[in-house]
Amino acid sequence: MKQPLQDISNLNDIRILVNSFYQKVRVNQLIGPVFNEVIRDQWPVHLEKMYRFWETLLLGNKTYFGAPFPPHAQLPADKEHFDTWLRLWQETVDEHFKGPVADEARWRADKMAILFLSKIRYYRHTGKTPLI
């Protein structure tokens, strides 16, 4: 019998979530190339950063000190890219976890995808440079 899904509760869970998500991202026809073009052979570095990012948001261990938005400001990403990003994220969370922290992971991603897209559009329109 299949085990019921557990909630996200430690760094190993975060690694499972992030690794599974980026496995999907990397081979996705629409958004894979946008990532690969920037990250190239630096995937291990990107993944480490993303473990720290999600660990900070979901487990409260403050290990991420970066500014998440600026690297996205110039990306060729629009609504369809963010919709795909979000669909893959929600799918990955649901495949592996269930509970309040998993809900939080979906909620946070949804809010940040909306925010990032609106900021990308703003900076594209104004030509300004983001500080944070």
Ligand code: HEM
């Ligand atoms: C289609 C949507 C997205 C694309 C194409 C995308 C692409 C990228 C790329 C290429 C990088 C690496 C940048 C670099 O190393 O210079 C990056 C970094 C990052 N992304 Fe995204 N991203 C997307 C959506 C999101 C969303 C919605 C979030 C938040 C939930 C997010 C969080 C981050 C974070 C935290 C980093 C690391 C920033 C740092 O350097 O500290 N991304 N993303």
